[in-house]
Amino acid sequence: METAPTKHDVFRIALYYCYIPIEEAVQDHIAFHEETCSRLDLCGRIRVAAEGINGVLSGTKSNLICYEQELQESLTELMSSRSDGTNWDLDMKYCHLRTDLSIESQLFTSISIRPTDQVVSLFDLAKQTSIDCDCVFRSKNGGGKDKRQPESTTISSIYQKSLAQASHGKHPAPHLSPEEWSAKLFTLTSDNKNDIVLLDCRNVYESNVGYFRYPNTTTLLTNTRQYSELPQVFIDQIDRLAKCSHIFSFCTGGVRCERATQFLDQLLEERNKAKSSGIKTKPQIYQLHGGIQKYLEAASTNDALFNQFKGKNFVFDWRRTDPVHGDTITGSCLVCEEPHDDYDNGHAPAENCASRCFQCRILVLVCPRCRPTVLCWGDEHSEDRPFLSCGGIGDKCLKTVPVREIQN
Template structure:
């Protein structure tokens, strides 16, 4: 599942899924020395990671609760593991299992959603757009499957604004005490813009992978690089190992630590964004762009209105905004995904998707040589990844340099300097800087 933070869970239900008989019952998150079950060879192509989201109303708390129960029931039926968020505005899920069982799950889910909305297949106004992602062949199948299924009820499909209760309470108190004054609290400002966007705008125009390539090619041939911007809506540890790089266009790597930081980064970049003619947004599977594009439209509209009021008689033109339908994951499924460089980071036990162009865009924090493996050759499930000593964010440290430093999840050898996301014995980057990439033909 794409990165979700800040939502208040109303109901959480975890089910220990009984594995298919051909799969070892090992917990992929346990340490190797704790695993007593033998590893049996399994064909990787029989299994998939299913990634999907769907915005559709599930209007009552009772219906949300029933839907949580439904997911637990069919998850057990088909021996699936993973994470599913069920909210009044829709669903967001990532599951692991046998391909045939995932497709049975998808069919049952569509039937259940039809039942909730009294629709038939021909009447549907929603699309699950499930992406069935391949497993990596360099690590065992059982190390890439979720240990259990967790279906939980949440307030949102994905939380663009940090909904920390104390922040909300402070903002509410301030609104009551100062009704004529707009609070400067950044969370309140972001929420206000998002609320405006949800009322006034639809998500940005979807482009299929083919349309994405064609339109970018057409526009970059006729514009200067500053007029066409690609906006990466993912976190810093995702874009560090892969991103779009288009000749004669600029790519903004927002470099957030979590999705709820994105509004503040967009606000800091609004002048640059407003100067462009076309903005192409992308994320892993598409769900983050659905909300972020609504926020972006409202933010740029407010900025245009402010500038118009300062210059009567002049009308500021807003840039056209698009989003990649199905995200990077769907883009990499096409025959020639030439504009995406590096690996696609994923929020499941694989860490990265096996489909990539064999280029390495990441670099070691210490020696600055090409490197894009957070786990240094280990399976992600073994928990041997490199992390900042202070904040524990994923960091890139090559195999050679890894022997010379201590990361957060390792026993600290006093003879070795501690490794931080800002470098060796340097500092923790609480706010990683935004990066602007430009590519020449």
């Protein structure tokens, strides 16, 4: 006899994205989501851009499956009117709720469906269009002797070029399934001759609780505070990244690697062009298809993957972290440095009890023993407890967190 699913198991959090030329149909497509989500009782957030869609929704598993089918149909119909035969792939992930928290505390309670200019905001278009990368290439290549580009190279010009390249054909960074990811790492590390970087495209508070490690590779935590800082980190790290042989890029569900690896590949290309001499090799970049989410799911059923993801997968919904993970703790308490990886110290994230830097409000790890001894953001003032900032006790808020390299 089949056992009835537990109540938690009736629900799912669905994550998805799809790069697809919606173009002028953005408003119509928003109307589709509004009608469908309301009918199927789904809540969460959906971004609809001319270049594609990105969403996270909570609801019953069966309703989410209906939604996926209707979305497939809607996108197929939209694309059938286009003559260019664009390839697109709706990458939907169904995540479990945590069983240590109540169902209600983990579901979204409202829906936001809005038009945006990008599927994910890699570019803060107002801020970054004018950052000049030309000087970076010149100074790093020795005293301004290299030939100048005809026009100055800016972050946005490199981004525009990478988009144009992508529209002509395939992505410069092939997508690897969890099985392919593990197999390729196994092969490439076996003779110890390759310089392999496992590139974490996520923010510092995400990497704090989990990341990939693999023997004979380097894990590079970009430690951004937000995704739009990534282009600048790539520019700062360009010499390090250019000298490695392979880059394995990963993020939560895959969407952030798409544009990030495209941009990085173009940046490496431009760097080679700007170099007047020397070897012009470029690392091969790969991206983990379906991200950490799909990898952990695969690893939970396939022992052959030897789960190389250490710690937990941070998520942007009311679960904070996905329940599927190994038992390694990668984080540590900011005060006593003991292993710790729960921002909420046992509370449901929806209760808003997470510890945050008293200055910048970024999430910080403080264990339950140390928590009553410090003042975090939102705490009632007390003379005998010192303030805790993201850099430690006292006035140590970090404006930027340095990139961290871990030799595996």
